[in-house]
Each structure stands twice: as structure tokens, then as C-alpha cells.
Amino acid sequence: MSTDEERLRRPSPVRSLELGEFKLSYVPDGVVRLKPRGWLPGTTEQDWKDNAAFLDDTGNLVATIGALLVEYGERALLIDAGLGPLSQPDDPDNPLIGALGGGELLDNLAKLGRRPEEIEAVAFTHLHVDHIGWAWHPAPGSDRPAFSGAGYLLAEPEWNLRHLRNAPETTDEMLAALAPRVRTVREDEEIFPGVRVLPTPGHTSGHTTYTITSGDRRLIAFGDALHTAAQIRHPEWSAAADLDSAESAVHRHRLVKELQRPDTIGFGVHFADVVFGRVDDTADGPAWVPVA
Template identity: 45%
Template sequence: MSPAPTAQRLSRPSPLRTRTFGQYRLTHLPDGLVQLRPTGWFPGLTAADTDGFPDHLDADGCLVAAIGGLLVEYEDRALLIDTGYGPRRLAADRTHPSMGELVGGGLLGSLTEAGRAPAEIDTIAFTHLHDDHVGWAFLGTDRGPLFSSASFVLSTAEWRGGGAGSIPAVLHDRVRPAVDGEEVFPGVTLRESPGHTGGHASYVIAGDGGPDGDRLIVTGDVLHSPLQVAHPHWPVFFDADRAAAVRTRTAFLQDAAAPGTVVYAGHFADVVFGRVRADRDGDGHVWDPLS
């Protein structure tokens, strides 16, 4: 079966998608979705602006942001970058004026579909500690923590900036704060990318220089929508430091456009894997989804 046209994929959340990247098996594990109201999420946009991207909008006039995590498998080990929103659902009238419905609950089923159990995850790495990225991480069962074998990685800045209060104290002995450039899993390094939060982190996965590429970069919430690839200067309501976030986005896109780079953008509807390339004028960028 041929993949759906890109226009259809821009307004729906991603299903489970797996790619081979060098020595790694990478799987987007869907958990749910959040609707983003464009003129609220991007302060300053008007209703007239949204006429320019109707293919990105759902029936409610919202951008659709996928929620989930990235499973990184290497040899017999497994890393999970972010853990979705968890088994919760908020109706649009219970979220925020810049958002619509917020839904989680699918990640454990996605993990099972990918052939892994929670106990097999030895490392959970967070881009940051917002609810839609840590939802399943700290849940337990009557036999103890759901992810019973996992250590928790996050940037040192995120840990010092409030992480100790966001992660249950009983799990603090599992936390491994990391600094910029530190390897947190074989071939996976943390990259500080502040702005959305003070300690926000992206992750870089080393490729083998073959057809898959030299490296894959995980955006986290540096980017929430493919539209921002062409418009990195749009402010985001929930960025803690909007000026820093714009600087980070701009630098991220310039770096991501380097040859041999693949990007995983977990919120990008059903186009979560792709490449950034220069536009025709050479002064901006566009998003090229991978099938």
C-alpha cells in the first residue's frame, strides 16, 4: 500500500512508525494528540494568516500535534526519549485557550506493538519535564514502578531548574543529569537547546554515514509544527523564554539542514521523521517528510 499524500498527513496524528538508522531501530510510539489553536499557540498570528495553511488544520481549525515517544533500540538495549501524556484525556474546555483537546493513553500499547515491555527499557531520556513528555514515566503498578529497570536522563539545567520537584523523590536515585555533549546511551548525546524551558534538551543519534545518514536529531519542543521550519521567528505561547527559543530554533534549523541529517520531530502530526533543507531562495528552510 502506498503512503498517504503528505497533505493528508499534516492534519492527523502519527501512527506507529519505524525506521532503521545505521545500527539503530527507531520507532515513534504514539500516545495521543493535542490540538493547537494557531492564533493562540503562535501569539500575533491572525485568522487571516491561517488561510495560508489550510492543509495543516483539522475540522476544528486546529493544528494537530502528535504526542508520544521515540524508542531507540541498539543491540539488546532500549532507550525511550519522552513518554507521552499518559492515560488521561482533557476536553478542549478544560485545557488552555491556546489548545483544544489533549489526549494520551496509547503509549504502552504502542510499546507492545513494537515488541518491547516497559521492564526492557533501561534508559528514559527527557527533552523536558512538561506533562505531555513525562506522562507514563513515573507511574507504578502494585509491583512497583512501571519502568522498573530505567534510569532517568535529563539536562543538568532542567534538573536544577525544577526537575527535583517534578520527579517523585522516591525515584531521585535513578536520575542521571547530563551536560551538553554528554553521551547518555551508546551513540546518543544530549544537546542543550534552551528556550521552551530553561533546561530543554535535544538528542543526537550517531549514524554510520551510509544511506540513512550521518546523524539523527531529536527536536523535542524546539519545534511543534512543520510550519515553524519556514517560520522559526513565530513566538510560541508556552516558551519560557521566547527570545531564547527563537535563537535556538534558528540555530537548530541551520544545523539540521546539513547534509546527512535526519530529524525526528515528535509533535509533527503524521510527518515526524524528515529532513530540513534550504528553500529555493536560500534564505529559509522547508520540511521534507520521510515516508
């Protein structure tokens, strides 16, 4: 097995890259195993024989859980906030996910030299529980969330239509904890130097991608528009958790085309140990190539 294939089936450690004046770092919080035929219900047994490199020794997709730290000089933005200190074992009756666990994000921020109180804003791709964890959960030894100085940024439809959410795991209690800090943002709004809002609904009503641009280079942080690098070649594969599978597929096709443009890097928060990559054209179609 090649090193790149090994990376497709293991969780990612902290990984960083430079993009002009930015330092961009994946901050791990935990991992979840996704059951491939359940999570991507349009796939077949043959599809996973053809894409066996993406499956671990339990036959599942390894999906990292974490956040993207965007550092611009002394300033710091976080995109998503992990799961928090929660865990659950595999339930054989759950057709979608196996074992999951989180809780490592604050320790990994410390390894990167950042204290939670230095984060000036947390920009969420959407309101699912594995993306808002440390924004609502009290910090260790405290009764308040960890990011004490941060505002919480959410696309208008994601926040205003939160009652339509398709994820019962995100409770009213969690949303109430977020509410005092929420500020809604709009398409193409610059929320941090070089960071802009790009709506990609489908997974949720207001699912949001963020673009980070420095000169002629850019990074696209696409959240749960794609859950696995296998979808780069198969953007028609929608997730069972998508609110609108047809709309999510439209945005996946567009994102894959954008990621094929020169000087463009992608960030896939659930992409096992290949969270940073570019999309190259191959004889078999577009392919995700890790860059960090």
C-alpha cells in the same frame, strides 16, 4: 488534498526507520489539538490562511504525543515518556489547547516487541507533563511506574531549576516520583551508544535535544524546540508555553540550519503524522519533507 497534506492534519501511527545500526521508532501515546493563534501568539489570521494545510477540520494544529524508541541491538533507550493515561475535553476558555488524551504508549511499545522493563534509560527533553507521563504514572495493575529498570536522564539546569518550571500541570507529586531515578547529564555527554546531549533552552530552562549518530548520518530529536512543521519555514514563531521566547527562537533558527545539512533527519514528537523528516530548500524557504 495530497497525501502529504493529509498527514499534516492527522495523528501519527507507529513509524520506524533504520539509521545505520539503530532502529528508531515513534511510539504514539496520544494527541492534543493546539489552537494556532493562541499557541503561536506571534502569528496572524493571514499566516494561518497561508498555512491552512497544517490545520484540521476544527481549525487546530494536530500535535502528536509520544516517545522515540532508540534500539541498538538488544539495548533500548526511550526519549520522553508521553502523557500517560490522562485526558481532558476541549475547554473553549483555554486559548492554547483543545482536547487532549494519552495512554497508548505501553500498548504501542508491545507492538514494537518491547517490554517496558527492557528500557534501560528514559532521556527527557524537558519536564512538561506530556513528556514525563509514563515515567511517574503507575503502570496498569501496579503501584510503580512502568519502566522498572530505567534510569531517568535530565539536563542539569532542567532538574536543578525545576522549581522555576513554567508548567503548573507538572506537580510536585510527579517530580517526587521521578526523583529517586534521576541522573543529570551535561552538554555533549554520550548517554547511550551514539546518542549525545545538545542543550536547546528556551522552551524550558534546560530543554534538551538529543543527537543520534551512525557513521555520516544523524538524527536530531528536538523535543519542544519546535511544535509544528510550520515553524520550519517560520522559526521566528515562538510558542506561548516557551519560558523564554527569544532564546527558543535562537535555537529554532540554529536547528533549522542543522536540519538542512546532508544526511541529517529530524524527529518532531509533536509533528502530526510527519514525525520523521528532513529539511529541504525550496523557492519559498526551508520545508519539512517526511521520510518515514
